[in-house]
Amino acid sequence: MQEWPVRKPRPYKKRIQLTEPLITGQRVIDTFFPIAKGGTAAIPGGFGTGKTVTLQQFAKWCDADIVIYIGCGERGNEMAEALSEFPELEDPRTGMKLIHRSVFIANVSNLPVNAREASIYTGVTIGEYFRDQGYHVALMADSTSRWAEALRNIAGLLEEIPVERGFPAYLGERIGKFYERAGRVVTLGSEHRVGSLSILGAVSPPGGDFSEPVTSLTSRFVGTLWALDTELAYKRHFPAINWLKSFSRYIDLVREFWFKIDKEWFDLRLEAMKILEEASEIEHIARMVGEKALPEEQRLILLAAEIIREAFLIQNAFHEVDTYCLPEKQVRMLRVIVEFYRLAKRLVESKVPIDLIRELPFIKRGHIYNMRFEPGLEFVDWVAKEMRRQLSELAKKYEVEL
Numbered sequence: 001m002q003e004w005p006v007r008k009p010r011p012y013k014k015r016i017q018l019t020e021p022l023i024t025g026q027r028v029i030d031t032f033f034p035i036a037k038g039g040t041a042a043i044p045g046g047f048g049t050g051k052t053v054t055l056q057q058f059a060k061w062c063d064a065d066i067v068i069y070i071g072c073g074e075r076g077n078e079m080a081e082a083l084s085e086f087p088e089l090e091d092p093r094t095g096m097k098l099i100h101r102s103v104f105i106a107n108v109s110n111l112p113v114n115a116r117e118a119s120i121y122t123g124v125t126i127g128e129y130f131r132d133q134g135y136h137v138a139l140m141a142d143s144t145s146r147w148a149e150a151l152r153n154i155a156g157l158l159e160e161i162p163v164e165r166g167f168p169a170y171l172g173e174r175i176g177k178f179y180e181r182a183g184r185v186v187t188l189g190s191e192h193r194v195g196s197l198s199i200l201g202a203v204s205p206p207g208g209d210f211s212e213p214v215t216s217l218t219s220r221f222v223g224t225l226w227a228l229d230t231e232l233a234y235k236r237h238f239p240a241i242n243w244l245k246s247f248s249r250y251i252d253l254v255r256e257f258w259f260k261i262d263k264e265w266f267d268l269r270l271e272a273m274k275i276l277e278e279a280s281e282i283e284h285i286a287r288m289v290g291e292k293a294l295p296e297e298q299r300l301i302l303l304a305a306e307i308i309r310e311a312f313l314i315q316n317a318f319h320e321v322d323t324y325c326l327p328e329k330q331v332r333m334l335r336v337i338v339e340f341y342r343l344a345k346r347l348v349e350s351k352v353p354i355d356l357i358r359e360l361p362f363i364k365r366g367h368i369y370n371m372r373f374e375p376g377l378e379f380v381d382w383v384a385k386e387m388r389r390q391l392s393e394l395a396k397k398y399e400v401e402l
Contacts, residue, residue, distance in 0.1 A: 002129065006121035010128040012185035021254040022138060022198050025061040025324035026054075027372075028241050028313045031269060031334060033248040035224045037064075037136050038184030038196035042144075042218045045228025046208025049240050052078050054226070055140045055202055057239075057317050060089060060098060061324045064138035064198065066130045068103045070123040073116050073146025076108040092324070109146070116150040124181050124199070131195035132187045139182075143202040144175070148214045164213050172217045179221045210245070223249040237314055243276050262331040268338050272308055275341060279305030297345075299354045304341040311369045312337060322372050329380065333371050336384045340368070343391045343402055350400040360390045 004010060018036035035041045045051050052074070059067045059082075071079040082104065089098040103126055107119035120141060127137045141147070148171060155168035163169045184196040201222075205215045208230050219225050227245035232238075251266075258265035282298045291299060312333055316322040325333075344357050362368055362383060371380050395402045 004125055004129070006118070006125040009181050010125065010132060011188060012132070013188055013191075014186050015183050016186060016194065018184050018196075018250065018253050019256065021250070021257055022136075023063045023327060024058055025326070026057060026239060027315055027325050027330050027333075028239055028243070029226065030325075030327060031265075031330050032243060032273065032313075033224055033226055033241070033246050034250055034254050035198060035200070035248070036184075036250040036253050037198055038182060039198055039224060039250055040179045040182045040222040041198075041200045041224035041226060042203055042215075042222045043200065043226045043228060044203035044205055044210055044215045044218070045233075045240070046205065046230045049208070049228035049230055049233040050238055051202040051204070051228060052142055053317055054228070054239050055142050055200065056082055056085075057323070058138065058200060059086075059102065059140055061092075062138050063093070063136075065135040066101055066103065066127075066137045067098075068105070068123050068127050068137065068139045070105045070107070070119055070139070070141045072105075072107050072119050072141055072143060073109050073113075073150070074142055076110065078142075079104075079106050079108055113150040113153045116147050117154070120144070120147045120178065124178065124197075127197045127199075128181065131185065131197045132189065134187060134189075134193040134195045136196045136198075138198045139200065141199070141201045143204045144178075144218065145202075145204040145214050148175070167213050171213060172220075175214070175217050176221045179218075237309065238317065239315060241313075243273070243313070244280060258327070258331070261328055262335070264335070265331055268331070268334050271338050271341070272312075272334060275301060275304050276308060296348045296354045300341070300344055300348050300357070303354065303358060304337070304344070307337055307340070307363075307368060311371060315372065319373065321375050325372065329377055332377055332380045332384075336368065336371070336380060336387065339384070340387055340391075343388070346402055347391065347395060347398070347400055350398060352394060352398050352400065356394060357391075360394065362386045362390055 018038045020037045021034045022037045043051050059069050086099045086102055091098045105119050105123050107115055127139045130137045152167050160168055182197050182199040187193045187195055203215050203218055205212045225247050227242045228240045229242035232240035278301050367383050371383055
């Protein structure tokens with residue numbers, strides 16, 4: 001047994017550069033907004049946007065050696081669901097039960113508020129303990145908003161001067177110090193022993209208001225923000241991560257990892273993001289004048305953005321295959337979609353009607369949308385061949401050279 005004051009960070013020899021991504025198997029995260037091992041991330045979102053399910057997906061599938069899940073002030077049934085599920089789930093890497101590499105700290109909403117603060121610090125200290133042994137640790141805190149509310153209640157009882165929305169003046173300092181305890185380090189035990197602690201915190205802004213103090217302060221301290229969107233959740237688009245409000249500061253750090261899989265990963269990601277951004281602007285005009293009134297080039301952007309959303313960004317946590325996507329498959333799927341856009345753009349510029357492209361069998365019959373449901377890479381490669389063949393046949397009819 002080791003005794004350690006939980007508010008005090010455990011020592012290490014030195015911090016080192018983050019270079020490896022924490023692979024989660026969730027396409028929108030790994031490809032678009034990655035987190036590095038030893039990095040920090042926040043998941044803000046209103047009620048019903050899927051914070052808990054997203055964190056549980058992390059706990060199930062991320063390639064950390066140890067998973068620490070803190071239920072801080074959340075509903076008891078959510079914690080009970082996690083505690084009943086994990087003993088039944090098989091760890092895909094070791095073949096053992098997932099519970100064998102998991103630590104749960106249950107601190108549900110009916111427990112005293114001062115226990116919430118203790119649960120957050122206890123979890124991060126346990127994470128540092130395993131990090132010091134050379135493990136890669138992923139800590140999920142659900143949710144840090146309940147912890148901040150506990151700080152507010154305690155500060156009120158101590159009659160401290162409140163600031164915005166009644167929170168104590170030191171709220172930002174506490175949040176900053178909590179996320180600072182993440183990192184990739186050389187441990188005290190050996191020059192060759194490297195461990196990491198990644199911290200992922202859910203934030204529950206009232207009414208989904210991202211300008212409230214906890215969300216705005218947290219976004220200053222984390223390296224990745226996955227902003228959950230109520231509108232996307234109502235459309236049954238899960239994970240409901242808004243690609244326009246989210247960001248990752250780890251893109252350049254993890255680029256080398258993805259380059260080993262595909263040299264064009266960065267360009268494919270950039271082009272896909274550009275399509276989504278342009279489509280969001282065009283959609284406002286389309287609502288007023290109708291899609292048919294738009295130029296053909298803009299209608300193609302809307303079609304490509306729809307395919308990116310439906311075939312790539314949406315992921316079913318309860319589907320046997322779609323629940324986890326290998327990095328190789330993520331890149332291959334993205335390449336098919338971006339290549340389709342590049343080829344279709346040449347056709348549209350040569351006056352081929354967009355309606356004919358939309359009616360091609362690989363789109364009409366849903367082949368490109370079904371890539372995510374098929375195991376392995378064979379079906380993805382087949383869709384890529386069919387897509388090139390069908391677009392080439394259309395190009396021949398209109399005497400266009402692809």
